[in-house]
Amino acid sequence: MATEKIIPISIEDEMQSSYIDYSMSVIVSRALPDVRDGLKPVHRRILYGMSDLGMLHNRNFKKSARIVGEVLGKYHPHGDSAVYDSIVRMVQEFSLRYPLVNGQGNFGSIDGDSAAAMRYTEVRMQRIAEELLADINKETVDYQTNFDDTLTEPTVLPAMLPNLLLNGASGIAVGMATNMAPHNITEVIDGTVAVIDNPDIETEELMKHITAPDFPTGGIIYGYEGVKEAYSTGRGKITMRARANVEELRNSREQIVVTEIPYQVNKATLIQKVAQLVGDEKITEISEIRDESDREGMRIVIILKRSANAGVVLNQLYKYTQMQQTFGVINLALVKGRPKVMSLKELITRFIEHRVEVIIRRTIYDLDQAEARAHILEGLKIALDNLDEVIKTIRASKNPQEANEELRRKFALTDIQAKAILDMRLQKLTGLERDKIDTEYRDIASQISDYREILSNRDEQNEIIKKELLELKGRYGDERRTQIVYSADDFNIEDMIADEDVVVTISNKGFIKRMPVSGYRRQRRGGKGMKGTTTKDDEYVEHLFVATNHNYILFFTEKGNCYWLKVYEIPEGSRLARGRAIVNLIDIEKDDSIKTFVPVKTLDDEEYIKSHSIIMSTKQGQVKKTSLEAYSRPRRDGIIAINIKDDDSLLEAALTDGESNIILANKSGRAIRFHEEEAREMGRNTSGVRGMNLNKGDELVDMVVIKNTHEATVLAISENGYGKRSLVDDYREQSRGGKGVITLKVTPKTGDLIALKEVSDKDDLMVITERGKIIRMQCKGIRTMGRNTQGVRIMRLDEDGKIAAVTRVVNEEETSEEDAPSVE
Numbered sequence: 001m002a003t004e005k006i007i008p009i010s011i012e013d014e015m016q017s018s019y020i021d022y023s024m025s026v027i028v029s030r031a032l033p034d035v036r037d038g039l040k041p042v043h044r045r046i047l048y049g050m051s052d053l054g055m056l057h058n059r060n061f062k063k064s065a066r067i068v069g070e071v072l073g074k075y076h077p078h079g080d081s082a083v084y085d086s087i088v089r090m091v092q093e094f095s096l097r098y099p100l101v102n103g104q105g106n107f108g109s110i111d112g113d114s115a116a117a118m119r120y121t122e123v124r125m126q127r128i129a130e131e132l133l134a135d136i137n138k139e140t141v142d143y144q145t146n147f148d149d150t151l152t153e154p155t156v157l158p159a160m161l162p163n164l165l166l167n168g169a170s171g172i173a174v175g176m177a178t179n180m181a182p183h184n185i186t187e188v189i190d191g192t193v194a195v196i197d198n199p200d201i202e203t204e205e206l207m208k209h210i211t212a213p214d215f216p217t218g219g220i221i222y223g224y225e226g227v228k229e230a231y232s233t234g235r236g237k238i239t240m241r242a243r244a245n246v247e248e249l250r251n252s253r254e255q256i257v258v259t260e261i262p263y264q265v266n267k268a269t270l271i272q273k274v275a276q277l278v279g280d281e282k283i284t285e286i287s288e289i290r291d292e293s294d295r296e297g298m299r300i301v302i303i304l305k306r307s308a309n310a311g312v313v314l315n316q317l318y319k320y321t322q323m324q325q326t327f328g329v330i331n332l333a334l335v336k337g338r339p340k341v342m343s344l345k346e347l348i349t350r351f352i353e354h355r356v357e358v359i360i361r362r363t364i365y366d367l368d369q370a371e372a373r374a375h376i377l378e379g380l381k382i383a384l385d386n387l388d389e390v391i392k393t394i395r396a397s398k399n400p401q402e403a404n405e406e407l408r409r410k411f412a413l414t415d416i417q418a419k420a421i422l423d424m425r426l427q428k429l430t431g432l433e434r435d436k437i438d439t440e441y442r443d444i445a446s447q448i449s450d451y452r453e454i455l456s457n458r459d460e461q462n463e464i465i466k467k468e469l470l471e472l473k474g475r476y477g478d479e480r481r482t483q484i485v486y487s488a489d490d491f492n493i494e495d496m497i498a499d500e501d502v503v504v505t506i507s508n509k510g511f512i513k514r515m516p517v518s519g520y521r522r523q524r525r526g527g528k529g530m531k532g533t534t535t536k537d538d539e540y541v542e543h544l545f546v547a548t549n550h551n552y553i554l555f556f557t558e559k560g561n562c563y564w565l566k567v568y569e570i571p572e573g574s575r576l577a578r579g580r581a582i583v584n585l586i587d588i589e590k591d592d593s594i595k596t597f598v599p600v601k602t603l604d605d606e607e608y609i610k611s612h613s614i615i616m617s618t619k620q621g622q623v624k625k626t627s628l629e630a631y632s633r634p635r636r637d638g639i640i641a642i643n644i645k646d647d648d649s650l651l652e653a654a655l656t657d658g659e660s661n662i663i664l665a666n667k668s669g670r671a672i673r674f675h676e677e678e679a680r681e682m683g684r685n686t687s688g689v690r691g692m693n694l695n696k697g698d699e700l701v702d703m704v705v706i707k708n709t710h711e712a713t714v715l716a717i718s719e720n721g722y723g724k725r726s727l728v729d730d731y732r733e734q735s736r737g738g739k740g741v742i743t744l745k746v747t748p749k750t751g752d753l754i755a756l757k758e759v760s761d762k763d764d765l766m767v768i769t770e771r772g773k774i775i776r777m778q779c780k781g782i783r784t785m786g787r788n789t790q791g792v793r794i795m796r797l798d799e800d801g802k803i804a805a806v807t808r809v810v811n812e813e814e815t816s817e818e819d820a821p822s823v824e
Helices: 011-031 041-052 064-074 080-091 127-133 163-167 185-197 225-233 267-279 310-320 344-385 387-396 400-411 415-423 431-456 458-476 606-610
Strands: 101-104 122-125 143-145 152-154 169-172 177-180 220-222 235-241 243-248 254-260 286-291 300-304 324-330 332-335 338-341 483-485 501-507 511-516 541-548 552-557 561-566 594-600 613-618 622-627 650-656 661-666 670-675 700-706 713-718 722-727 753-759 763-769 773-778 803-810
Touching: 011 041, 011 169, 041 064, 041 080, 041 122, 041 127, 041 152, 064 080, 064 122, 080 101, 122 127, 163 185, 163 344, 177 332, 185 344, 185 458, 225 235, 225 344, 243 310, 254 310, 267 286, 267 300, 267 310, 300 310, 344 387, 344 400, 344 415, 344 431, 344 458, 387 400, 400 415, 431 458, 541 803, 552 650, 594 650, 613 700, 650 700, 661 753, 700 753, 713 803, 753 763, 753 803
Parallel strands: 220 483
Antiparallel strands: 101 122, 143 152, 169 177, 177 324, 220 235, 235 324, 243 254, 254 300, 286 300, 332 338, 501 511, 501 541, 552 561, 552 594, 613 622, 613 650, 661 670, 661 700, 713 722, 713 753, 763 773, 763 803
């Protein structure tokens, strides 16, 4: 018996060597995604296995156990739970921004419920997952042998989409971890195209396209500095908040309704934590908590006690619970088998490099196939051109091998061409079939030329990548789910936001949103309008205003208080969105409401604020002028702008430069015009002076501030949809405090005067009804007529409908940059 050979080794060296081998295996083969396709090995094997089984998005579902067995037996020598848990996560809409697997059955919930066993559930690929596998059969990626060397598997997928950014990734390796946030596909594709167009693009410029992560559970990103740091360095902390609105109950109580929670937060655990805080008396203003979530969406209702301040309670919930959570970004992924932390731009650049390689390899494959086919077609053409001699040669041959050799000798053919001729069916000898061969050869020759052009031209390769991405954007693009709230302490976000006109709307229930002006299509005078905002029966859009993203907006309330917001801080919504409760943006008093608002260019320029004033008017005819300097120190809880008497309320406020004329209009159809010098400048804590003398029961409906009185026209609109334009010069200048002159003949047909606006032919007009319907038209379609007339119908109203608000919009298509109005 041979003696055993024992090799003495140091246990320290063995432990060190074994642990390094283990850690590298975990890093490369288990825990970290590849930067090219954004997948870990288990996810890649699942998708490849499903593709092998034909489990496409338009095929029948198959049992999850089937694919688990396929992946375990062929590619992934680990536990079945590891594979099934990965499949479950790829199905969950609250885990992945763009789920890769379509599931049928119970795949768990946001409450932390487990999925059903794999023998009960069924799966198939989502269509977007098939985009990751596109062209995999065209030798576009490298393959490696599986664990027992019996099969091969891809080392990476072709990945037409930057999946790593779309769905993010998380994983703990040995000595390192990755935690990458998901993003919106529309933004990511726009950002990728921007990098292709300009490889030297800076991160801040790139962030105009990819603004921030977009989590599958929605919520709010609170503060922007962490996003910028993560995109610039690959590491950063992003604060996420739940989306919560305050609703009033019938008995003068309030409730906080949470409709979206931070990413990866367990809803049941969150509710349990809130209940625990109430039980421990850390939060004392909550009387009841209910989970009213259903298939339609999430709804956690937190009912407050009668004396509770909803804002205070909401801040306590953000402080003590997972309603506010930090997402620590670590953009760590494998680059050529090595882990690396990358910035946003590098992640996109690595994806583009991968796509270029895939396109080159795909084109080489297609070129080879095309050249092989062209080679055969050339042989067939030779045979058809020498048909009689070919037939004679074949008939004279004893066997196919001899015929092959004779054909090759006589016509200088290759073995492949000779075999193709021998395999040719007799129907190919017809004239029509011969024409088809010629046509096919010309097409193949054109394709070969195109393929060679692609291989020799990097710009052509980039154009293919862009074209494919934009097609996918059209197929899968969607709206952002996660809102961004920019903190005042963060860096200057204005550089990241286009300074463009937006429409700001506020409903009578206090919901606010902003949206692009281009969201409204223009209609002719007299049109029926289009649906503007989805509202409840008792809710309508009460205010509509145009500003730019970089402006301040001073909000003035009916009680005469003033609040500040930057326009970009107002949440953006679609045309049909309701918006967000304004009480969540500014600390307005419960029994007060926003009445008017003024866009201001800046509050930091001393010369600017000293040369401008705010002039205000009230329903009872008071006017007051105060220097803008008095409003230049924003306070979150607001300031007093004007003292309002008990029977009065603020009507309008506007910015002036000392050279303006003021026109006040009342609902009975009269207007008074006077120079702003008639109203001397006063401090904030005053009531103002008499602007217009009103009859009993009458009230002001609008105020217009005009500079160029000789060319300007004003548009008067009645509540029943009648209106007319008149020259400002038709209104003689008077001293303030008079009764004014007729601006619109008010009759039962026209209804009371509702608005008076300064307009020009270059302007568009937006009119909104109490039912939320909007019409946009050109002002030049409304002719100028005398002051003392009834006007023409400018909007057809539904039965019992009335106009709620009117605003002016500059016609972007016909106004040059010099002519466009700007905040002064």
